[in-house]
Amino acid sequence: xxxxxxxxxxxxxxxxxxxxxxxxxxxxxxxxxxxxxxxxxxxxxxxxxxxxxxxxxxxxxxxxxxxxxxxxxxxxxxxxxxxxxxxxxxxxxxxxxxxxxxxxxxxxxxxxxxxxxxxxxxxxxxxxxxxx
Numbered sequence: 001x002x003x004x005x006x007x008x009x010x011x012x013x014x015x016x017x018x019x020x021x022x023x024x025x026x027x028x029x030x031x032x033x034x035x036x037x038x039x040x041x042x043x044x045x046x047x048x049x050x051x052x053x054x055x056x057x058x059x060x061x062x063x064x065x066x067x068x069x070x071x072x073x074x075x076x077x078x079x080x081x082x083x084x085x086x087x088x089x090x091x092x093x094x095x096x097x098x099x100x101x102x103x104x105x106x107x108x109x110x111x112x113x114x115x116x117x118x119x120x121x122x123x124x125x126x127x128x129x130x131x132x
Contacts, residue, residue: 037086044083051075 054061055072064070
């Protein structure tokens with residue numbers, strides 16, 4: 001955060017009013033929190049793209065390192081997972097968005113069908129094996 005952004009937030013009416021919009025731990029207006037998320041999302045997107053290009057173009061990036069392990073994990077998978085976590089684990093909407101009721105016909109449920117219960121059998125004594 002630059003000095004100019006800090007000064008703008010201090011001058012904003014939402015930061016000076018006591019309506020619950022100011023968080024002392026965050027150090028600013030809570031409504032400004034998505035700004036850093038957008039910046040972090042952009043950085044993670046670039047990191048994922050650069051890591052994927054490195055893995056595709058450099059054979060050494062497909063290997064393993066003695067200290068950190070398998071490099072494609074750290075170059076592609078971890079930035080992509082952090083980016084996904086930043087978006088709160090939402091899955092992408094691939095295909096066409098269909099209404100749930102129109103997409104699949106409703107299944108009929110049988111009425112009165114209950115799960116079968118186990119029968120209690122009387123414990124019959126088992127015969128002992130014959131010994132020669």
